[in-house]
Amino acid sequence: MRQLEIDPRLVGMLAALAVIWVGFDLLSGGAFLTPRNLWNLSVQTASIGIMACGMVLVIVTRNIDLSVGAILGFVGMVVGVAQARWLPEVLGLEHPATAFIAVALGIGVGGLIGLLQGGLIAYLGIPSFIVTLGGLLVWRGSAWWVTQGQTVAPMDGRFRMLGGGIQGAIGANASWILGALACIAIIAGMAMLRRRRLAFGFPVRPGWAEGLLMGLSCMAVLGAVAVANAYPIPAGVARRMAEAQGIPWPEEGLFIAHGLALPVIVALGVGIAMTVLATRTRFGRYVFAIGGNPEAAELSGVNTRRTLMLVFGLMGALAGLSACIATARLNAATNAAGTLDELYVIAAAVIGGTSLAGGLGSVAGAMLGALVMQSLQSGMVLLGVDTPLQNIVVGLVLVFAVWLDGAWRRRLK
Amino acid sequence: MTPRQASDDRRPEGAGGLNPPPKPLVEMRDISIAFGGIKAVDGVSVDLMPGEVVALLGHNGAGKSTLIKILSGAYRADAGEILVEGQPAEIHSPRDAKRYGIETIYQTLALADNVDAAANIFLGREITTRWGMLDDATMESETRKVMARLNPNFRRFKEPVRALSGGQRQSVAIARAIHFNARILIMDEPTAALGPAETAQVGELVLQLKAQGIGIFLISHDIHDVFELADRVSVMKNGRLVGSARTADVTKDEVLGMIILGKCPEGAIPGPGAMVTG
Ligand SMILES: Nc1ncnc2c1ncn2[C@@H]1O[C@H](COP(=O)(O)OP(=O)(O)OP(=O)(O)O)[C@@H](O)[C@H]1O
Ligand SMILES: [Mg+2]
Numbered sequence: 001m002r003q004l005e006i007d008p009r010l011v012g013m014l015a016a017l018a019v020i021w022v023g024f025d026l027l028s029g030g031a032f033l034t035p036r037n038l039w040n041l042s043v044q045t046a047s048i049g050i051m052a053c054g055m056v057l058v059i060v061t062r063n064i065d066l067s068v069g070a071i072l073g074f075v076g077m078v079v080g081v082a083q084a085r086w087l088p089e090v091l092g093l094e095h096p097a098t099a100f101i102a103v104a105l106g107i108g109v110g111g112l113i114g115l116l117q118g119g120l121i122a123y124l125g126i127p128s129f130i131v132t133l134g135g136l137l138v139w140r141g142s143a144w145w146v147t148q149g150q151t152v153a154p155m156d157g158r159f160r161m162l163g164g165g166i167q168g169a170i171g172a173n174a175s176w177i178l179g180a181l182a183c184i185a186i187i188a189g190m191a192m193l194r195r196r197r198l199a200f201g202f203p204v205r206p207g208w209a210e211g212l213l214m215g216l217s218c219m220a221v222l223g224a225v226a227v228a229n230a231y232p233i234p235a236g237v238a239r240r241m242a243e244a245q246g247i248p249w250p251e252e253g254l255f256i257a258h259g260l261a262l263p264v265i266v267a268l269g270v271g272i273a274m275t276v277l278a279t280r281t282r283f284g285r286y287v288f289a290i291g292g293n294p295e296a297a298e299l300s301g302v303n304t305r306r307t308l309m310l311v312f313g314l315m316g317a318l319a320g321l322s323a324c325i326a327t328a329r330l331n332a333a334t335n336a337a338g339t340l341d342e343l344y345v346i347a348a349a350v351i352g353g354t355s356l357a358g359g360l361g362s363v364a365g366a367m368l369g370a371l372v373m374q375s376l377q378s379g380m381v382l383l384g385v386d387t388p389l390q391n392i393v394v395g396l397v398l399v400f401a402v403w404l405d406g407a408w409r410r411r412l413k
Numbered sequence: 414m415t416p417r418q419a420s421d422d423r424r425p426e427g428a429g430g431l432n433p434p435p436k437p438l439v440e441m442r443d444i445s446i447a448f449g450g451i452k453a454v455d456g457v458s459v460d461l462m463p464g465e466v467v468a469l470l471g472h473n474g475a476g477k478s479t480l481i482k483i484l485s486g487a488y489r490a491d492a493g494e495i496l497v498e499g500q501p502a503e504i505h506s507p508r509d510a511k512r513y514g515i516e517t518i519y520q521t522l523a524l525a526d527n528v529d530a531a532a533n534i535f536l537g538r539e540i541t542t543r544w545g546m547l548d549d550a551t552m553e554s555e556t557r558k559v560m561a562r563l564n565p566n567f568r569r570f571k572e573p574v575r576a577l578s579g580g581q582r583q584s585v586a587i588a589r590a591i592h593f594n595a596r597i598l599i600m601d602e603p604t605a606a607l608g609p610a611e612t613a614q615v616g617e618l619v620l621q622l623k624a625q626g627i628g629i630f631l632i633s634h635d636i637h638d639v640f641e642l643a644d645r646v647s648v649m650k651n652g653r654l655v656g657s658a659r660t661a662d663v664t665k666d667e668v669l670g671m672i673i674l675g676k677c678p679e680g681a682i683p684g685p686g687a688m689v690t691g
Contacts, residue, residue, distance in 0.1 A: 196550045197550060199550070200550050200551075200553070200554045202550065202553065202554075276546075280546045280547050281545065281546060281547060282539050282541065282545075282547065285528070285532060285536070285539060285547060286536075286537075288525070288527060288528055289525040289527075289528060289532070289533075289536055290525075291527065292525035292526050292527035292528060293523070293524065293525045293526060293527075295521075295523065296522075296523040296524055296525050296533075296536075297525060297536065297537075298487075298507065299485070299487055299507050299517070299519060299523040300507065300523065300525075300533075300536040300537040300589075301506075301507045301508040301511050301536075301537035301538070302536065302537045303508070359525075359526070359527035360527060
């Protein structure tokens, strides 16, 4: 483990996830670890997972954002109204640009809201807890106000692909290609980093460890693709698709795979981009330095206020993106969308090892945290546990996970 | 006598005659700052020549750190002005100070505990690759070079600074200040946590930097170190300047008298905070 130089806490989380998955599979008589369930699980995790990436940075700077669920609700309404009412008037129904404009609008409005809140926090010195608590009320109220509480539906056809479903999955071949590209990127990236360190004469992992890590990472990627490709789309839809393409429908049916879902690809893309941002850029370095010692960061010449404002702006933009995914999945915009999401997002980040004291956290951990929580929830749904008990369990797990993480860290010292 | 005249009198000899006197690298004139009701610094004037070490002395809470934090951009003075090479300098933030070539080793070290030595040394001035990504390998290699000058035994490059000893942390803070070719270096008790070997190394470093023409403000409670390294001393008491003197013109006991009693000896130029004697 030492020679692999991987975060033992990340391994711990993967182990916990494995226990949860196998446990639910045994309890449900093999209904959990099916391609269908895992595929749905991945789609359900996307929205919270995306926001958790941003929340990590917020919490690392010793702040909190309680408004993300409300931002999601408000942006969802704006995006919904834009594509169901405004854009059709200008562009006509189902115009190819509608989906793109709607997504850009969602990210933009979310980002502006985040920047506004971040500005109040960074430049006026109002505690983030208060600003975003206010934001929670303001944006939830605004979400209602957009249509006086009316639900807006349906959404644009292309936009709906963002929500997953049959239309929103990229199919088997594209999934394999994407998986292969990811593997190549992983291997090339690790090799490049190693070459650089060797060029400077710095210590590196032993060759076998590097190889093992590459192998495991690629297996994880290809495994996920294999699972997504093992989940066939329903026969009726498959038949229509086959007929549309002029392929005769065979007697025994035709296996057409879903492949990776678009929201999952978006979430993974966000996760990778945010990891790069957090660990490989100046901005990320400043975020962590501010979390470690805000005064030191300021004295070192870091523009701490601007950095803080941008962190909240980024959080808002990600909430906007999540709003698009949630709205697309529901095929409707409702003013209650995203209710309580802020708590799930914070919980995901914290379960993923982000310290509320600041300065510590990882994007990968937060995404895993989101997956752990979603796994618990959908596992319990599968077992027929009713909602109140689900909440109790998730709450207990949150507290337990944070205790475990703290105990582990104290022992390390 | 106003502090302005005092600083003129203090120019090193041999500077008169036909050549114009060399310009001070830094002049802080009549600086005042108050926190709430407390005047932490009250009408203090100090200056610094290129290649000169000026020690700032005073009891705990005398206002030394506060004074230099005004120069380093951490605080803004309520009154007074700062001149760098004779020109009024606008220093409103640490970034401004760094632009004037002012580097500071803070008494509190001002390190981000959760990141490693290289990240601290380059904080705010990271080296990036062509694609704007952090170039950690280059930064680590530079860090190894500068740390070798200060603390050759230092090995823990990959660990967060939190895991380092007090002296190692201090070495990192010093490394950060000297790596970027400062013209003006402020050292607020730089050797407080260092062992004898490392302290000697910092002493040597001070002399090296001085030889390169860098001006250094040195805050220290160790009067022996001060007499070894400094060309002049300025003594503060209760936020006011007791006086300034060349170390050649005063004895250690006289300087102690300035620090403890606020009594300005013969060889020193009294400031507004000097004890009035009959
Ligand atoms: N940020 C602050 N807020 C309020 N008071 C302050 C602040 N910084 C310093 N002071 C006060 O200003 C006075 C001077 O403090 P300063 O840190 O400059 O002393 P010092 O000469 O550096 O002492 P030491 O030798 O102990 O480091 C003290 O009375 C201190 O309490
Ligand atoms: Mg001090």
